[in-house]
Amino acid sequence: MRLNQTQSRSAFSLVEVMTAVSLLGLLVGSLYSSWAAIARSTHSGKEAAANVQRERVALREVAESLGAAVLVADGEDRYQLIGDSLHGQSRLSLVQHLPGDRPGRNRQFFRRVTFSVEPSADGSEWQLVRREAPVIRALENPPPAPRVLARRVRHFRVEYLADTGRWQADWKTPDVLPRRARIRIGLGVGAETRVREVTLRAIGFAHGGTPPKRVVNAKQFExxxxxxxxxxxxxxxxxxxxxxxxxxxxDQRMTVAKQALLNTLAGMEEDQEFYILFFNNSTDAMPVPQMLNATPGNVAVIKAWIESQKPSGGTSPSSALVQAFEQEPDVIWLLSDGEFSRRVHNLAGDLNANRAVRINPLGFGNKWYFGSRSLRQLAEEHGGAFTLVTP
Incomplete structure (x- = not known):
């Protein structure tokens, strides 16, 4: 009798192995595709959320700057709000008045702030950049570095509502602020455009009227x-x-001025405060960093320093004016026998743009010369009174 024996296989065939490997590859590929899709979706969601937050921050900063824009009617364009285009996107430039509680800033300090869309350093994307600089560049060197508010900017538009009731893309009207501004910003491909409107407060400052003029002789002034x-x-x-x-x-004009100053200090109330600066080509400030109360003791200490001042050199009051405003005075007494350049007037106007400080100039003259024209003009521009000192 013949027996049929079945032999068991101890290994897979090559075809079976290849089939199994293919199925495993398909499974792994499917799992990877699913994971990658989830990762891309998560990344896209995070990127979209980040873009939304960046848009909100950028909108808020531009809107707050527009809302704090100021206008100084000084007959020049240094304080003008300018809205135009750069690289096919909006560019906005305006002047802000910094609040007095910001450290390191003078309470009358004004800065020009500019928002523009610029290419990144490697040219791979467009960025919304904020720049700021003092209106008087000499007061701060160097200006702060530019700050990137948003990246991957698709579009940035600022429109201005004119008195005609129409929105316009540019604003270059001198001595006038728009009634409202509308800001549009979009980041990334396919991003939703966000829009915000701002009402401009139209804070304005202007010059005062004609000052009274007082005439005294030198003996009386002394x-x-x-x-x-x-x-x-x-x-x-x-x-x-x-x-x-x-x-x-x-006597020497300087001698008369110093004696008049000493008599003024002696007649002040003790709760009043004073600070003194002498100037020629440079500035010699009182040898203490801040104002002093007008007590007899303080006046006696400063007397020797006042009497030591000797006339020499030229007439350059700019640095002295800057230091004077740093003391945050109520009134500045400016005594000179010279004429000042327009640059000095511009400096005083910038330092005292809100006219919070009265400037009372004094000048030497006679019946043929009625004192420095620039001193009289400073009095007019800063709500003060000009005093003419005659022989």
């Missing part, structure tokens, strides 16, 4: 001092240039 003011914080800015050596007022 004895009675600077005209009385009931304000608390006083800064005296005194010319000590070479021309102050002239003796056309009975």
């Amino acid at each position: 004895e009675s001092g600077f005209p009385a003011e009931e304000l608390k914080r006083h800064v005296f800015v005194i010319d000590k240039s070479g021309s102050m050596r002239r003796r056309d007022v009975g």
